[in-house]
Amino acid sequence: MNTLVFLARHSLRRHAISTLVTALSAALAVGLTLAVFGLAVQTRAAFMGGAGGFDAVLGARGSQLQLVLNAVFQLETSPGNIPWSLYEAVKKDPRVAEAVPYAVGDNYYGFRILGTTLAVRDELRNSAGKPLELEEGGQWFNEENREAVVGSITARRCGLKVGGTFRPYHGLAFDPSMQHEEVYTVVGILKPTNTPIDRVIFIPLEGFYRIKGHVLRGSGKDYVPKENQPIPDEDKELSSVLLKLKSPEAGFTLDYTINRQGKVATLAWPIGRVMADLFNRLGWMNRILVLVAYLVMVVAACSILAALHNTMRERRREFAILRALGAKRRTVFASVVTEAACIAALGGLGGYLVYGLLFSLAAGVVRAQTGVVVDPFFFHPALIAVPIGMTVLGALAGVFPAYQAYSTDVAGNLEPHS
Amino acid sequence: MKILEIKDLKKTYPSPEGGPQTVVDISHFSLEKGEQMALAGESGSGKTTFLHLVSGVLKPDSGEISLDGSRMDLLPEAGRDSLRSNRLGYVFQNFNLLQGMTSLENVELAMRFGAGVDKERAVSLLRRMGLSERLHHYPRQLSMGQQQRVAVARALANRPKLVLADEPTAHLDHVRGREAVTLMREVCREFGAALLVVSHDREVLSHFKQVEPFERLNRVLRPRQGVKS
Numbered sequence: 001m002n003t004l005v006f007l008a009r010h011s012l013r014r015h016a017i018s019t020l021v022t023a024l025s026a027a028l029a030v031g032l033t034l035a036v037f038g039l040a041v042q043t044r045a046a047f048m049g050g051a052g053g054f055d056a057v058l059g060a061r062g063s064q065l066q067l068v069l070n071a072v073f074q075l076e077t078s079p080g081n082i083p084w085s086l087y088e089a090v091k092k093d094p095r096v097a098e099a100v101p102y103a104v105g106d107n108y109y110g111f112r113i114l115g116t117t118l119a120v121r122d123e124l125r126n127s128a129g130k131p132l133e134l135e136e137g138g139q140w141f142n143e144e145n146r147e148a149v150v151g152s153i154t155a156r157r158c159g160l161k162v163g164g165t166f167r168p169y170h171g172l173a174f175d176p177s178m179q180h181e182e183v184y185t186v187v188g189i190l191k192p193t194n195t196p197i198d199r200v201i202f203i204p205l206e207g208f209y210r211i212k213g214h215v216l217r218g219s220g221k222d223y224v225p226k227e228n229q230p231i232p233d234e235d236k237e238l239s240s241v242l243l244k245l246k247s248p249e250a251g252f253t254l255d256y257t258i259n260r261q262g263k264v265a266t267l268a269w270p271i272g273r274v275m276a277d278l279f280n281r282l283g284w285m286n287r288i289l290v291l292v293a294y295l296v297m298v299v300a301a302c303s304i305l306a307a308l309h310n311t312m313r314e315r316r317r318e319f320a321i322l323r324a325l326g327a328k329r330r331t332v333f334a335s336v337v338t339e340a341a342c343i344a345a346l347g348g349l350g351g352y353l354v355y356g357l358l359f360s361l362a363a364g365v366v367r368a369q370t371g372v373v374v375d376p377f378f379f380h381p382a383l384i385a386v387p388i389g390m391t392v393l394g395a396l397a398g399v400f401p402a403y404q405a406y407s408t409d410v411a412g413n414l415e416p417h418s
Numbered sequence: 419m420k421i422l423e424i425k426d427l428k429k430t431y432p433s434p435e436g437g438p439q440t441v442v443d444i445s446h447f448s449l450e451k452g453e454q455m456a457l458a459g460e461s462g463s464g465k466t467t468f469l470h471l472v473s474g475v476l477k478p479d480s481g482e483i484s485l486d487g488s489r490m491d492l493l494p495e496a497g498r499d500s501l502r503s504n505r506l507g508y509v510f511q512n513f514n515l516l517q518g519m520t521s522l523e524n525v526e527l528a529m530r531f532g533a534g535v536d537k538e539r540a541v542s543l544l545r546r547m548g549l550s551e552r553l554h555h556y557p558r559q560l561s562m563g564q565q566q567r568v569a570v571a572r573a574l575a576n577r578p579k580l581v582l583a584d585e586p587t588a589h590l591d592h593v594r595g596r597e598a599v600t601l602m603r604e605v606c607r608e609f610g611a612a613l614l615v616v617s618h619d620r621e622v623l624s625h626f627k628q629v630e631p632f633e634r635l636n637r638v639l640r641p642r643q644g645v646k647s
Contacts, residue, residue, distance in 0.1 A: 003530045014518035321514045324475055325572075326503020326531035328496050411470045414510065 007322075007335040008342050015311060019343055022300075022307045026347020029300035030390050031354020033293035037382035038355065039362050040286045042374035044279050046127075046366075047073065048272045052195055052242070053125030054100070056251060056269035058082065058090055058258070059240040064268035065278055071102055071240035072271060073370060074112050074196045077172060078104055082265050083218040084236035090243065095250030098123045100242040103208050108166055110174040111154040113201045115208025118143060123244060126193035127373060138162050138188030143204040149188040153198040153371060160186050168203075170213060180211050194373035209236065245269075297386075300347065301393040304340050308401035319405045320413035329406050336402035337395050344394020348387030420484070421579050421612045422449040422472065427481035429467055441467050443637040444481075449580070454603055454613040456623050459632030465616040468636070469582050472614070473506050474498030486579045503532040507573030507611065509583040509602070513565045515557040521568045522553045525575050532576030543571040546605060563594040570602050574609050581606050583615040587622050599625045 012019045051072055059067040060080030069076035091099040100123050103115035114120075121140050124132050134140070134149070141147035150160045160166060164186045170178040184203060192198055209216060209225050216223045218237035225231050245251050251269045258267040268274050319332050359376040366374055424447040433439035441464045449455060459465045470476040472483060474490050477498070483490040486505050490498055502508075515524050525540040544553055547567035557565055566586065573581050583602065587595030599615075599622050606613040615622065616632065623629045 006527075006530065010516070010518045010523070317514075318516060321516060322527075322531075323499070324473070324502075324508055324510075324514070325528045326499050326576075328499045330496075331531070410475050411467070414470075414475070414514065 003331065004335050004338040005342075008339040011315075011335075011339050012342060015307075018307050018311070019346070022304050023343050023346040023350060025303045026297075026300040026344050026390055026394065027350030027354050029293070029297040030348050030351025030387055031358055032296055033290075033386045034351060034355035034382060035358035035362065036286075036289045036293045037380060037386065038359055038376065038378070039366075039374065040289070041380045041382075042378055043366065043372070044276075045378075046372040046374055047279070048275045051271040052193075052197065053123065053129065053244065054242040054271065055245045056243040056254070056267055057240050057271060058086070058099075058243055058265055058267050061264060061266050064266055064274050067240060067266055067268045068271055068274045070104070071242060072196065073372075074200055075370065078239040079266070081217065081237040081239055082241070084233050084238065085218075086265055087238055087241050088233070090241060093254070095246055095254055096243055097246045098244040100124070101205060101238045102240045102242065103205055103237070104172065104239045105214070106168040106170055106180065106208070106211065107172055107174055108154070108168055108201055109158050111151075111158065111199055111201060112172060113148075113168050113203055113208070115203055115205040117205055120202060123242075124197065126191075126197075127195050132193060132197070133191045135162075135189040135191055141187055141202065141204055143206060145204070146182055146184045146207050147187045147204070148184045149190060149202045150186055151190050151198040151200045151371070152192040153368070154201055155186075155189045160189070162186055162189060168211065180213065182207075182211050194371075196371040199371040206231070243267075243269075297390055297393060300390070301344070301397040304343050304394050305397040305400060307343075308336065308340055308398060309404070312401050312404045315405070316408050316413045319408040320410045323408065323410040324414055332408070333402045333406040336405045337398040340398025340401070341391050341395035344397070345387070345391045347394070348390045351387055351390065419451050420448050421451045421453070421486055422447070422614070423482070423484040424448065424472070425482040427468075427471060427483065428479045429464075429471055429476065430479050440638050442471060442478075444468070444635055445637065447635060449612050449614060451579070452607070452610055452612055453628070454606065454626060455615070455628040455630060456626040457614065457616040457630050457632045457635065458618065458623050459616065459636075460618050463632050464636055464638060465632050466584055468632070469508075469584050469614075469616060472580075473508055473582060474502045499531075503528070504576055505579045507576070507578035507581040509566075509569050509573045509581065509586050511585040511588045513557075513569040513589075515565055515568055515572075517557050520554045520556055521549055521560070521564075521571075524557075524568055525572045528572045528575040540571075540575065543574055544568070546608075547571045547601065562589045563598065566590060566594075566598050567601065570598075570605065574605060574611065577609065578611050580612045580614065583613065583617075585617050585619070586615060587617070587619055592621055595619070595621060596625075 057067050057071045060082050062079030066076045066079045070078050087101050090096055100119045101116060104112055106113040118140060126132060141149055165183050167183055168180045169175060170180060209231055216235045216237055219234040223235035255267055255269050258265055322332055356376055363374045366372055424444055427442060427444045428440060429442040430438045430440045457465060471478050478491050485501060488501055490501060519527060521544055522540055525543060526535050529535045547570060549564060549567055552560060552564055587598055590598055617623060
């Protein structure tokens with residue numbers, strides 16, 4: 001084995017440029033494949049486990065997936081609204097531990113504004129499963145005032161600080177012509193939660209209802225909130241309610257009651273299953289990406305084959321010398337296979353760098369678009385299997401050039417002929 | 419005691435016309451342990467083919483080759499490889515040093531296929547060849563004379579019983595050639611190895627008491643043009 005490594009090392013050093021270029025192609029292939037695997041696993045884990053500590057989402061009749069994407073991941077439009085009475089009923093339901101209401105419909109430079117209660121402070125969890133924390137000097141809003149608590153990404157991107165003010169824009173998409181008149185004061189900035197919460201602004205529910213231009217249809221008729229007059233409960237409405245259930249059995253029975261017997265609302269439960277369905281439906285796309293990555297690895301292996309094959313003619317004398325010194329055919333064969341495997345293994349190591357780079361770029365995009373954090377150092381078996389697979393592929397690619405070396409005519413390639 | 423004995427050795431190649439063409443046909447040849455002999459012959463006389471047969475690089479069509487008591491002609495290729503690496507040293511006309519390896523690594527390389535790497539011995543061999551300052555130099559950084567000395571050190575790496583040298587001074591001037599042959603004879607004597615040199619250079623041949631004309635040994639009367647030898 002020492003001799004094989006010795007021979008491979010010298011040959012790689014002698015053909016350093018070709019070795020580096022070929023190893024680079026293997027590194028790109030390995031990095032790409034690792035990134036595809038890593039992002040798929042991490043994104044799935046982040047989205048399936050990113051419910052912020054809640055078990056279910058209650059919303060208007062429609063798609064469960066749309067409901068979850070809208071309420072939990074702040075990605076989709078709301079499928080519609082539900083009356084306040086439903087929220088009250090669910091909140092009092094003995095199967096429900098906690099209920100947090102959300103009302104959406106405004107934004108600030110594209111970042112969603114969520115009207116909610118202080119229950120959000122007590123019930124929502126960050127990616128580590130811990131309660132939300134505010135940056136130094138901040139506090140939660142007073143439900144009677146026009147105050148706001150801002151997610152970390154929103155604060156950074158919009159330049160919002162404690163004591164600062166802003167005026168919301170109507171709708172979920174930013175339209176400069178749709179700015180409301182009401183001025184909100186930032187009273188707290190959330191520490192990063194590594195969840196979609198980092199991209200929102202929380203304001204009191206009552207304040208949300210009272211923004212001019214908002215029309216409530218909880219009772220079935222249009223109702224515009226009036227100053228200094230309480231809003232009747234029957235006119236209030238919500239986009240969704242996040243629920244913590246007392247037990248899994250509660251989920252089954254609520255699912256039956258709301259989804260099968262009822263006609264007004266939809267219960268998305270459990271949230272992880274709803275997201276898993278999405279990922280399963282999109283699984284074909286991931287499989288295509290993996291297939292492309294595998295193909296790139298095969299192409300990289302072919303480039304190793306080509307690089308070695310191209311040097312075989314000039315190296316015939318070298319192999320003849322080795323044989324004349326006593327090297328057996330199988331030693332020469334194995335030395336070329338080892339050389340190919342070493343190039344691929346170098347690529348495998350370099351692949352970690354490429355993976356780190358690609359993953360960081362992709363993680364930045366995912367974070368910016370969804371608030372979800374994916375961790376490049378999260379272990380998954382592909383991190384070991386792919387570089388090993390590349391090394392094996394490289395060794396296989398070396399078999400043909402190795403056979404050429406194996407077949408070298410010793411006497412015919414030892415100069416001189418006398 | 420004989421270190422090399424050859425009987426009825428024949429090697430035939432296909433001729434350009436398609437028929438067989440005998441290149442080596444030797445009825446008997448032997449070399450005693452520690453003996454030093456030169457074979458004199460012109461280019462194309464089949465000397466290199468003869469050395470390849472002796473070293474086991476080529477397999478004879480017929481005949482016997484006994485090297486240090488082992489029948490080289492009866493061994494399979496892997497067996498001939500082992501015998502060659504352990505009992506033979508080979509100095510090629512072009513030295514055939516591996517360009518990507520230093521002097522020391524070239525000597526160690528031969529050891530890897532034989533008795534195993536012995537760095538101390540490799541260094542001491544190169545020192546004996548006057549290359550103390552050139553251990554870590556690559557062949558391209560050495561003069562032809564120095565490369566030749568590395569080749570001799572490599573040939574002696576595995577304590578061979580017999581050293582074969584094919585036109586060892588072909589790339590050296592007269593002075594360097596004379597020095598090289600003298601050194602080669604000295605070290606072979608010191609290390610107890612027999613030496614068989616083939617050359618057409620009269621200067622080289624003049625160093626040996628025993629000089630055998632290869633044409634007389636080889637029953638093929640004339641060298642043939644275009645024959646691989």
